[in-house]
Amino acid sequence: MDSIQALLSALDVFARAPDKVSLENANSWLQDFQHSPEAWSTCNVLLLSPDAPIAAKLFAAQTFRSKVTYDLHQVNAANLLPLRDTLITALDKYHVGPKAIITQLCLALAGLALQLPAWDNAVQTMIETFGPNPATVPVLLQFLKVLPEELTSNTRIPVTDDEYRDRSAKILTVNSRQVIDLLSMYNNASGVTPAVQNQIFECLRTWTVAGEVDIKTFCKSLLFDGVFEALASDELFDSAVDVICELIHETQEVDDNMSVIELIVPRIIALRPKLEECKDDPEKIRGFARIFAEAGETYRLLIIRHTETFYPIVEAIGQCSAYPDLDIVPITFPFWMRLAQTIGKKASVEPLLLEAYKALTNVIIRHLHFPPDATTMTGQEADNFRSFRHVMGDTLKDCCLVLGADACLLNAYGLVTVALSRGGSVSWQEIEAPLFAMRSMGAEVDPSDDNTVPKIMDLIPSLPSHQRVRYAALLIISRYTEWVNRHPDYISFQLQYISAGFEDSNDDVNAAAGQALKHLCQDCKQHLTDFLPTLHAFLKTTGRKLAQDDRLQVYEAIAYVISAMPMEKAAESLKTFSLDILSQIHTAAGQVTPLSKQELKDIGHGLENLEVMLHVVGPFGDHLPAACQNSCREAWSVFDVFIAKFAFDYDTTERTTRVLRPALALFGRSALPIAPALLSRMVSSFEATGFSAFLWIAGKIVGRFGRESEPTLQRSFQELFERSTNKLVSLLQSTAARDIPDVLEDYVQMLLQLEDVVPDVFYQSSAFPLAFRASMATLGLIHSDITFAALDLFRNIVTHDCFSSVPPNPKNGLYAAAIKAVLEKEGFDLVGYLLSGLVGDFPEDSTSCVISILRSLSTLLPSQILVWLPVVLQQLPATSAPNEAKQQFLVDVSNAVDTRQFDKVKYAVLSFNRASRKARDRRRVAPLNE
Incomplete structure (x- = not known):
C-alpha cells in the first residue's frame, strides 16, 4: 500500500499546476518506479482496483507496455503465461474504455507475443476471447490494428533478427488470411456500426502496410468492394481513402500485379466524376486527390506504355492540380515530377502527355x-504563399523537362505580352505571375539560346513600373546572368535597370537589385571591368542611401569584377575601394570626441563591406603587386590604433577581427613582419576585455605563421599562450564556464593550433598545466562544437608521437615528461569528465574520441586508472549508467589493463555506452506520455 500511495502522490503532481522542480522530481520518481521489479504487482493492483483514479490506471497500463518492452527478464519464466492472462483479463475489464488504456494493454500484449514463443497462437487466442461478443469486438480490432505496427516499428523490443523473423511469421503471416476473412465478416455483418467499420479499415491498413495482405486474394473478397463503397459515406471516407492508397501502393511491382491492377484501375477511373460532384467539399477533394496521385505515381510506367487506357487518371490528377485550394494542389506534385523524370528518358512523348503538361503549365501560372x-x-499567410510559389516553380521545371524550356518560356512570355496589349485594364498580378514563372524556369535555359531569351530580355523595358513587377523583372535578370555572359550586349541596359531598382522606395526592390548586380558581376565579370569607375561613382552617391544588406551585395559584386582583372589592375582597384573604408576607420581612431552608436554602426558596416571584398578577391600570392607593397603595414597602422581605442565595443571588435582574417590571406607571407605586433595587440586586448574574438584571430595567426622559425614570432606565440591562459584562468575564477562558451571555444581552438604547429611552446611552457585544467571545463558544457574541439585537444595530447615516434625526436622526452606530469595530477578529473559526458550530454559522434583518450590513459597510467575508475563510476547517476553496466565496465577495463590488451578498452567503452544509451532512451519519454 505504501508504494501505491507514493505512486498516486507522484501522479497527483501532474494533475495540478506544478512548478518545474516538482514536475521533474515526480517524473524522475515515476521513471525509477517503472524500472523496478515491484512495478509489475503494483500496477496489476491499480488496474484491477475500482477506486483508483483513471490517471493511475492509465499509468499502470503504460507501465505494463514499457516493462514488456524493457524488463521482461524480471519475470520468472513460469510466470510469463500468467502475465499474459493478467493482461487479457485487464483488457476484458476495460473493454468499454478508456481507449487509451485499451491501446496500452494491446501494445503490451503485442510485445509479449513477440517475446513469448510459448504463446504460439496469439492471434487465435485474442479472436476466441474477444471475437464472439459484439461488445468486445472493438477490443479485438484494436489489438489487431496495433499488432503489426508494434511488431514492425518497436525496435526496442530485445529479440534477435532470427527470433524476429520466426515470431513475426508465426504471428502475422500465418494468420493474415484468417484476419482478412474475419474483417470481411465483421464488415458485412448486419447492424455493423460506422465506428466498427472504421476500426476494420484501420486494421486492414496496418496489415497492408506491414506487407501481410495478399493483394490478389484480397481483391476477390467482399471487403475489397466494401472499401470502395465506403467512399460514399462521410463517416468512413477518410479511413477508406487510407486503405485504397495502401492497396495501390502494394501493387507497385506492376508486372507482377497486372491482374489486380485490372480490378483496381476501373474503380479509380470511376471516381473521376466525384471531383465535380464534391467540388465544394475540400476534404473530399483532398481524399480523391490522394487516391488519384497514388495511382498515378504507382502506375506511371503503365501510363507511358498504355497512355490512352490510363490517361483518365492523368486528367483527374490535372483536375486536382487545378483545384483552387492550395493546400490540396501539392498532393499532385510528386506525380508530375516522377512522370516527367520517366518521360525525360524516352525518345518521344505521347501527344496526350504533352497536352497534360501544357495544361499544367497554365494551371501553375494561374x-x-x-x-x-x-x-x-x-503576414504568415503571405510568407506561406511566397514559400509555396517556389514549390510550384519546381513543378514548372518538371514541365520544362517534358515540353522543353523554350516552349514553357514562350508560353509565359505570351501571357505577359497578351496582358500588356490590354493596356490600363491589366492587373499587376497578370504580369507578375508569368514573370515569376520565367524566373523559376531560368535554371533550365540554354546559355547559348538566341531565340527565346532575347524576347524576354527585350520585354523588360516595356514592363510597367509597379514595384512587384520591377521586383520580379530584377530577379529574372539575376537568374539569367549566365545567358547574359554569352550575350554581353545586354549588360549596359541591365545595369541601368538595376541602378533604377536601387533608387526605388521599396526595400524588396532594392534587395532584388542588389542580388541582380551580384550575380551579373559574378557571371559576367570579364565584361564589366570597364564599368568599375561607374560602380565606384554609384557607391559614392546612391550607394550611401542603400540599406546595409543591399550595399553589401554591391561591394560583393564589385569584388567579383576586381577578381577578374589582371593582378596589377586588381590591386589598384581594390586599393581604391578599400581606402574609402580605411579613411573612415582612420578618422574614427583619431577623433577626440566619443563616437555615437550610429557612427560606430556605420564603421561596422564599412568593415563588413571590406571583409566581403577581401574574401572574394582572395590572396594575390607570395609576390604582391606594386600597388600593395606597403599596404599591409599601412593598413595595420590604422587598425592597430583603431583596435586600441575601440576594443571594449563588442560588435566593433567582432567586425574588426573578422576583416583581419581575409586580410592575412590576401597578404600571405608579406604580413609576417607585422605578425608579432598583431599578436601583441590581440593578447593585450583579450586581457583588457575578455572578448573571444581576439583569441579567435590569434589562433588563425598561429595556424598561418606558426611554422616560421623567426625568433621574435616564436616569443610572441609563447607570450600569447601564457598571457591568454592566465586571463582565462582568472575569468573562470569569477565566471561560470557556461556563461563564456564562446571564449572557451576560441581558446581551445587556439590551443589546437599551438599544439600542432608550435609544440615547443605548448608543452614546455609553464602555462601547459593551467591550459590543460582550463580546457577540461569545456567538457561540462552542452555544446557540440566545444566538446569536439576539447576532445580533439586531449586526444592529441595523450596520443602524442612522443610516446611512439620512430626515429625518436630529441624533444620527445621533454614532451612526454610534461604530459605525464599533467595527467598524473589531472587524470582523475579528466576520466570523470569523459565518462560523465559519455553517459550524459556528449554528442553521439564523440565516442571514438573518448575511446582513444581512455585507451591511451590506460596505456600510460595503467595502475592509476584502475584506482580512479571505481570512484568515478560511483559518482555517475544510475539513471544514465545502470549499476550492472558500471560493474561490467570496470571488469572489462581491469581485464584489458591486467592482460596488457589495451585495444579491449574500446569494446568496454562501446558496451558501456550502449547500456547507457538504452537507459537514457527509456527515460527520455515521460511516463504519462509514453
Missing part, C-alpha cells in the same frame, strides 16, 4: 497569381 487584394493576407 496559381502563382497573388490575390486581387494582397493586403487581406496575414
Whole structure:
C-alpha cells in the first residue's frame, strides 16, 4: 500500500499546476518506479482496483507496455503465461474504455507475443476471447490494428533478427488470411456500426502496410468492394481513402500485379466524376486527390506504355492540380515530377502527355497569381504563399523537362505580352505571375539560346513600373546572368535597370537589385571591368542611401569584377575601394570626441563591406603587386590604433577581427613582419576585455605563421599562450564556464593550433598545466562544437608521437615528461569528465574520441586508472549508467589493463555506452506520455 500511495502522490503532481522542480522530481520518481521489479504487482493492483483514479490506471497500463518492452527478464519464466492472462483479463475489464488504456494493454500484449514463443497462437487466442461478443469486438480490432505496427516499428523490443523473423511469421503471416476473412465478416455483418467499420479499415491498413495482405486474394473478397463503397459515406471516407492508397501502393511491382491492377484501375477511373460532384467539399477533394496521385505515381510506367487506357487518371490528377485550394494542389506534385523524370528518358512523348503538361503549365501560372487584394493576407499567410510559389516553380521545371524550356518560356512570355496589349485594364498580378514563372524556369535555359531569351530580355523595358513587377523583372535578370555572359550586349541596359531598382522606395526592390548586380558581376565579370569607375561613382552617391544588406551585395559584386582583372589592375582597384573604408576607420581612431552608436554602426558596416571584398578577391600570392607593397603595414597602422581605442565595443571588435582574417590571406607571407605586433595587440586586448574574438584571430595567426622559425614570432606565440591562459584562468575564477562558451571555444581552438604547429611552446611552457585544467571545463558544457574541439585537444595530447615516434625526436622526452606530469595530477578529473559526458550530454559522434583518450590513459597510467575508475563510476547517476553496466565496465577495463590488451578498452567503452544509451532512451519519454 505504501508504494501505491507514493505512486498516486507522484501522479497527483501532474494533475495540478506544478512548478518545474516538482514536475521533474515526480517524473524522475515515476521513471525509477517503472524500472523496478515491484512495478509489475503494483500496477496489476491499480488496474484491477475500482477506486483508483483513471490517471493511475492509465499509468499502470503504460507501465505494463514499457516493462514488456524493457524488463521482461524480471519475470520468472513460469510466470510469463500468467502475465499474459493478467493482461487479457485487464483488457476484458476495460473493454468499454478508456481507449487509451485499451491501446496500452494491446501494445503490451503485442510485445509479449513477440517475446513469448510459448504463446504460439496469439492471434487465435485474442479472436476466441474477444471475437464472439459484439461488445468486445472493438477490443479485438484494436489489438489487431496495433499488432503489426508494434511488431514492425518497436525496435526496442530485445529479440534477435532470427527470433524476429520466426515470431513475426508465426504471428502475422500465418494468420493474415484468417484476419482478412474475419474483417470481411465483421464488415458485412448486419447492424455493423460506422465506428466498427472504421476500426476494420484501420486494421486492414496496418496489415497492408506491414506487407501481410495478399493483394490478389484480397481483391476477390467482399471487403475489397466494401472499401470502395465506403467512399460514399462521410463517416468512413477518410479511413477508406487510407486503405485504397495502401492497396495501390502494394501493387507497385506492376508486372507482377497486372491482374489486380485490372480490378483496381476501373474503380479509380470511376471516381473521376466525384471531383465535380464534391467540388465544394475540400476534404473530399483532398481524399480523391490522394487516391488519384497514388495511382498515378504507382502506375506511371503503365501510363507511358498504355497512355490512352490510363490517361483518365492523368486528367483527374490535372483536375486536382487545378483545384483552387492550395493546400490540396501539392498532393499532385510528386506525380508530375516522377512522370516527367520517366518521360525525360524516352525518345518521344505521347501527344496526350504533352497536352497534360501544357495544361499544367497554365494551371501553375494561374496559381502563382497573388490575390486581387494582397493586403487581406496575414503576414504568415503571405510568407506561406511566397514559400509555396517556389514549390510550384519546381513543378514548372518538371514541365520544362517534358515540353522543353523554350516552349514553357514562350508560353509565359505570351501571357505577359497578351496582358500588356490590354493596356490600363491589366492587373499587376497578370504580369507578375508569368514573370515569376520565367524566373523559376531560368535554371533550365540554354546559355547559348538566341531565340527565346532575347524576347524576354527585350520585354523588360516595356514592363510597367509597379514595384512587384520591377521586383520580379530584377530577379529574372539575376537568374539569367549566365545567358547574359554569352550575350554581353545586354549588360549596359541591365545595369541601368538595376541602378533604377536601387533608387526605388521599396526595400524588396532594392534587395532584388542588389542580388541582380551580384550575380551579373559574378557571371559576367570579364565584361564589366570597364564599368568599375561607374560602380565606384554609384557607391559614392546612391550607394550611401542603400540599406546595409543591399550595399553589401554591391561591394560583393564589385569584388567579383576586381577578381577578374589582371593582378596589377586588381590591386589598384581594390586599393581604391578599400581606402574609402580605411579613411573612415582612420578618422574614427583619431577623433577626440566619443563616437555615437550610429557612427560606430556605420564603421561596422564599412568593415563588413571590406571583409566581403577581401574574401572574394582572395590572396594575390607570395609576390604582391606594386600597388600593395606597403599596404599591409599601412593598413595595420590604422587598425592597430583603431583596435586600441575601440576594443571594449563588442560588435566593433567582432567586425574588426573578422576583416583581419581575409586580410592575412590576401597578404600571405608579406604580413609576417607585422605578425608579432598583431599578436601583441590581440593578447593585450583579450586581457583588457575578455572578448573571444581576439583569441579567435590569434589562433588563425598561429595556424598561418606558426611554422616560421623567426625568433621574435616564436616569443610572441609563447607570450600569447601564457598571457591568454592566465586571463582565462582568472575569468573562470569569477565566471561560470557556461556563461563564456564562446571564449572557451576560441581558446581551445587556439590551443589546437599551438599544439600542432608550435609544440615547443605548448608543452614546455609553464602555462601547459593551467591550459590543460582550463580546457577540461569545456567538457561540462552542452555544446557540440566545444566538446569536439576539447576532445580533439586531449586526444592529441595523450596520443602524442612522443610516446611512439620512430626515429625518436630529441624533444620527445621533454614532451612526454610534461604530459605525464599533467595527467598524473589531472587524470582523475579528466576520466570523470569523459565518462560523465559519455553517459550524459556528449554528442553521439564523440565516442571514438573518448575511446582513444581512455585507451591511451590506460596505456600510460595503467595502475592509476584502475584506482580512479571505481570512484568515478560511483559518482555517475544510475539513471544514465545502470549499476550492472558500471560493474561490467570496470571488469572489462581491469581485464584489458591486467592482460596488457589495451585495444579491449574500446569494446568496454562501446558496451558501456550502449547500456547507457538504452537507459537514457527509456527515460527520455515521460511516463504519462509514453
